[in-house]
Amino acid sequence: MHQPRREIEVSGPGSVKALLNRLDLVSESVLVIRGDELLTDDVRLHPDDVIEVRPVISGG
Amino acid sequence: MKCRVCRERAVISVRRHNAGFCRSHFIEHIHRQVARTISDHHMFGADDRLVLGVSGGKDSLALWEILTVLGYRVDGVYLHLGIDEYSSDGLRLSRQFASERDLSLRVVDLGSDHGFSIPEAARLTSRAACSACGLSKRYLLNEAAAEMGYDV
Structure with a gap:
């Protein structure tokens, strides 16, 4: 339930897949969220988007 | 990516099934x-x-929801492990979830019912906290289930 937060700015990642590659993350291991919608790998990102990347595994 | 069922925009890709799904599907x-x-x-x-x-x-809350929607009679048990705000948050969220769905939740408090918390158990047994926690949780969940007469 408690994940460390960090915010970074990424310029022109293009797609969700490209963003995850840039962050060295595997798409099955995270949820990519824009506003209240989940995004699949192929979704194009806009320069002003605020994206939340949340690990799917947490303590319990 | 499109939903395999309705062809609307997919919100999740399930690689194991080589398929995307919209929220409801x-x-x-x-x-x-x-x-x-x-x-x-x-x-x-x-x-x-x-x-x-x-x-x-x-x-665990998603599983509770799913089993209930599938028609099973499921009560919840929450083990309060005494791990600072993690335990308090977990209890609050579990209670809120149960109350919103009119489900029954029993709370086992390690501190008041058994006289120790997980951080104390880890210190006393010289085990890593995860090890003390794993062993205790398994035993206490089985004990609670047996005492209350559940089938599973």
């Missing part, structure tokens, strides 16, 4: 998967009384 898909797994492994039946250990996290 993903929920349907998960319900079907859980129902099939219960049936394939002969896990329990519609008449069994089930108890589910919940942490307040998304995994």
